Amino acid sequence: MFRDLRPEEQAACLDLWAQVFAPSHDYFERYFHDPLWQPRYTRVCEVGGKLVAAMQLVRRPVRIGNGRTVWMAGIANVATLPEYRGRGYASQLLQDLHAVMDSEDFAFGLLFTGIHDFYGRLGWERLPLPLYQATPMPIDISGWRFRVAESDDLPRIQRWYAARYANYPLSVQRDDPYWRIWTRWDDPQWRSKFYIAEDAGGTARGYIALETYHERDENGNRFVSGIGVAELGCDPEDTEAARMLLGFASQTAHMADAGLEIFLPEADIDRLVRPLLPDVRWIGNGGAMVRICCWETIYDALETLSAPAPENLAKLGQAGALALLFGLPAPNGVQIPPDLRERYPLRPACYSPVDSF
Numbered sequence: 001m002f003r004d005l006r007p008e009e010q011a012a013c014l015d016l017w018a019q020v021f022a023p024s025h026d027y028f029e030r031y032f033h034d035p036l037w038q039p040r041y042t043r044v045c046e047v048g049g050k051l052v053a054a055m056q057l058v059r060r061p062v063r064i065g066n067g068r069t070v071w072m073a074g075i076a077n078v079a080t081l082p083e084y085r086g087r088g089y090a091s092q093l094l095q096d097l098h099a100v101m102d103s104e105d106f107a108f109g110l111l112f113t114g115i116h117d118f119y120g121r122l123g124w125e126r127l128p129l130p131l132y133q134a135t136p137m138p139i140d141i142s143g144w145r146f147r148v149a150e151s152d153d154l155p156r157i158q159r160w161y162a163a164r165y166a167n168y169p170l171s172v173q174r175d176d177p178y179w180r181i182w183t184r185w186d187d188p189q190w191r192s193k194f195y196i197a198e199d200a201g202g203t204a205r206g207y208i209a210l211e212t213y214h215e216r217d218e219n220g221n222r223f224v225s226g227i228g229v230a231e232l233g234c235d236p237e238d239t240e241a242a243r244m245l246l247g248f249a250s251q252t253a254h255m256a257d258a259g260l261e262i263f264l265p266e267a268d269i270d271r272l273v274r275p276l277l278p279d280v281r282w283i284g285n286g287g288a289m290v291r292i293c294c295w296e297t298i299y300d301a302l303e304t305l306s307a308p309a310p311e312n313l314a315k316l317g318q319a320g321a322l323a324l325l326f327g328l329p330a331p332n333g334v335q336i337p338p339d340l341r342e343r344y345p346l347r348p349a350c351y352s353p354v355d356s357f
Helices: 007-020 089-103 116-121 151-165 176-182 239-255 266-273 295-305 313-326 338-343
Strands: 002-004 042-047 050-065 068-080 106-112 132-134 145-148 194-198 204-216 222-234 259-262 280-282 288-292
Touching: 002 089, 007 042, 007 050, 007 068, 042 089, 050 089, 050 295, 068 089, 068 295, 089 106, 089 116, 106 295, 116 288, 132 266, 151 176, 151 194, 151 204, 151 222, 194 239, 204 239, 222 239, 239 259, 239 266, 266 280, 288 313, 295 313
Parallel strands: 068 106, 222 259
Antiparallel strands: 002 042, 042 050, 050 068, 106 288, 132 259, 132 280, 145 194, 194 204, 204 222
């Protein structure tokens, strides 16, 4: 039986997710604490009175520019118990969520995966998002202090994020409940990825969110394999703070003998990163896949950026149309006509891992 999750079954759904994935219950609880959650956003498969598969939809407002946003549907927590796999349960749950997405005001869906063929068969298309790799180097950050954020730093971090990302297409417009629930701000362990930069005078000038990636060596020992710059926030004109924050990330990765990944748009890479680090290359977040829920919404959104909207937009495919809307590079195999690229140029679009789902 395929159906919506009943509110009283949340604990059973958490059990399912915890059994399939490594994180424990507390990692997944935020999906049900989200004030935008609805039972129909969690689709489950029940067999013999037992939940054997589940899939989650999250609602996110993402920026397109000019202060406007559209609703994005994020697909998460695709889980089937091992003994029930191969029966088409995940395919049916995803098609059920397609119906939910298409019946509401969502403009498009986004998911991240390593099994592109599975989702491709169900109508999703690949759209690589900005991700760069750099060789870390020691950077002179003397005179500045970098400390783990404290609970009462949240208002300034919210202000820096809102100011810096206001004109970054595809970034999430976060309100206070979002910050507290999705970043789990009040939990010191989760908050520890955020660092505050203070200058020589002790003035807080910005923040950086760093992800730490681990692997195991041939003996099973865990080690740091990479550091990821998930996002960076400061006053938009404070170039010195931005460069110091990036220098701190490079120094951190260098000291750990780890790689450095940067989830920032090309404009920031060219202006801020390349002057610091000579070896920077685009690799793209190739796990991203998209699906348009309402073409009319995409047309309307494009018209807010440049009137009139282009004709025959669907010829670009779903990924091509969204690349145009957000100012992203064209995905592989898609040719965006020069006149359309002139009307809808590349812009500083990016999606932060802080908004992972």
